[in-house]
Amino acid sequence: QGYFDNLAQLPLATFSYDLDPASLVRGKRSYSVVVEVALQLDGFDAVPVRTLDRFRFDQVGKQRPGRPPRFRLASVTDRAWEEANEIVSQPWERRPIQVRRSAGVLVVLDDDSVTDAGPLLRGLERSVSDVAARVPYAWDATVVVYALSDTDFIRSLDDLPGEDPDELDGVAFTVPAGPGDPTVAATRIALNPRISERSDPVRQRLLRHELTHVAVGERDDNAPVWLSEGVAEWVSVQALPERKRRIGTEA
Numbered sequence: 001q002g003y004f005d006n007l008a009q010l011p012l013a014t015f016s017y018d019l020d021p022a023s024l025v026r027g028k029r030s031y032s033v034v035v036e037v038a039l040q041l042d043g044f045d046a047v048p049v050r051t052l053d054r055f056r057f058d059q060v061g062k063q064r065p066g067r068p069p070r071f072r073l074a075s076v077t078d079r080a081w082e083e084a085n086e087i088v089s090q091p092w093e094r095r096p097i098q099v100r101r102s103a104g105v106l107v108v109l110d111d112d113s114v115t116d117a118g119p120l121l122r123g124l125e126r127s128v129s130d131v132a133a134r135v136p137y138a139w140d141a142t143v144v145v146y147a148l149s150d151t152d153f154i155r156s157l158d159d160l161p162g163e164d165p166d167e168l169d170g171v172a173f174t175v176p177a178g179p180g181d182p183t184v185a186a187t188r189i190a191l192n193p194r195i196s197e198r199s200d201p202v203r204q205r206l207l208r209h210e211l212t213h214v215a216v217g218e219r220d221d222n223a224p225v226w227l228s229e230g231v232a233e234w235v236s237v238q239a240l241p242e243r244k245r246r247i248g249t250e251a
Contacts, residue, residue, distance in 0.1 A: 038050045056075040098113075107145045109148065134238060
């Protein structure tokens, strides 16, 4: 029910299950099976995102002679299997979420972070407009942002910059179309919860930086880090007076 409540808040263009019969594993009174879930966010994902999950079906009651046994879906989460297969779960699969949306922006929050939804949404709208003005090619100016009350999702991502995920204020990450599929369905942003404590100019600068990565997408995959980060930093400060376009010594 909680999962359904989460899905009902998302703009779904595609949602389907595909059960793999070859993966069926029989227990004493249960079966476990791998299921491919296809989910596409309408207006935000270029193609459906296919992920794998493991469901368990438990037998209900005693089997009657001459009749097949009855089963119920007992579990849609197998954490040990997910870790062994390096499955990255989305926020709506793990916890209750709160979704807020405006033109071109979809923000996924939780019960604790939703109090900051208004200022964040307005800030994202301004940042999308600022970045779109600098993009020299067609960009749909849409983005999905995870603004949760902890850094659990950020820590689940691979190839994060720096040594400590908790030190990142935000990160843009690509969403593959499926296991082994090089197609990128979307580039999304995950924010550290402490971003709500930043002043408006600092937060806006960060949002513009990460949105630039979204707008650039795969175009800088073969570029050196200094160039891709430099472009994002350059765009992030264009809305500021020149005297305020400082950059940290470490950066």
